[in-house]
Amino acid sequence: MRWGPPLFGGRPRPLRGGLLAVLHEANQLFNAGRYQEAGPLFARLAQEAEAHHMPRRAVQLHLRAAESFGLAGNGQTTLVHARATLDTMLAHGRTGQASQALERLLAALRRNNLAAEADTLQREYQGRLSVAAPMEPAGQPPGRLPAQCPQCAAPVRSDEVEWIDSHNAACAYCGSILQAE
Numbered sequence: 001m002r003w004g005p006p007l008f009g010g011r012p013r014p015l016r017g018g019l020l021a022v023l024h025e026a027n028q029l030f031n032a033g034r035y036q037e038a039g040p041l042f043a044r045l046a047q048e049a050e051a052h053h054m055p056r057r058a059v060q061l062h063l064r065a066a067e068s069f070g071l072a073g074n075g076q077t078t079l080v081h082a083r084a085t086l087d088t089m090l091a092h093g094r095t096g097q098a099s100q101a102l103e104r105l106l107a108a109l110r111r112n113n114l115a116a117e118a119d120t121l122q123r124e125y126q127g128r129l130s131v132a133a134p135m136e137p138a139g140q141p142p143g144r145l146p147a148q149c150p151q152c153a154a155p156v157r158s159d160e161v162e163w164i165d166s167h168n169a170a171c172a173y174c175g176s177i178l179q180a181e
């Protein structure tokens with residue numbers, strides 16, 4: 001799926017130095033099941049992305065923060081990052097993507113026994129979101145990407161990366177180029 005540059009911030013610039021190290025650490029902690037430690041790192045990276053006017057990356061990082069805090073059982077902080085995700089998408093007119101993100105967040109909350117928070121989120125957003133059909137990427141189907149980004153260790157989802165052509169995509173988190181098979 002395309003988020004449509006330049007409306008939504010364009011292709012993410014590569015993340016450098018200290019921030020790439022923080023992202024890598026956050027992903028490693030997450031992969032090791034240390035969600036309570038990973039969450040604040042994703043939250044900090046999301047704030048950095050916002051400060052640098054990179055809403056697309058901020059959304060991805062807020063989603064990861066919400067996921068981490070949800071798995072850690074921290075319902076209130078999960079809601080903070082879930083709202084940041086959805087509000088940013090809606091502010092940029094991405095109603096279809098916001099609907100998909102809401103579904104993903106609600107499923108994650110309920111899976112982590114945070115049903116009250118899921119109900120709150122659903123109540124807040126369901127009236128503002130249309131049930132939009134997912135956008136199909138134009139052109140030929142892209143190739144298969146590695147499961148994990150070799151630079152930042154983030155999980156790679158073909159519907160979240162920014163496709164450059166049918167063989168190359170930019171990681172949604174660190175902006176490094178991923179090559180499809």
Ligand SMILES: [Zn+2]
Pocket residue numbers: 149150151152153154171172173174175176
């Ligand atoms: Zn990456």
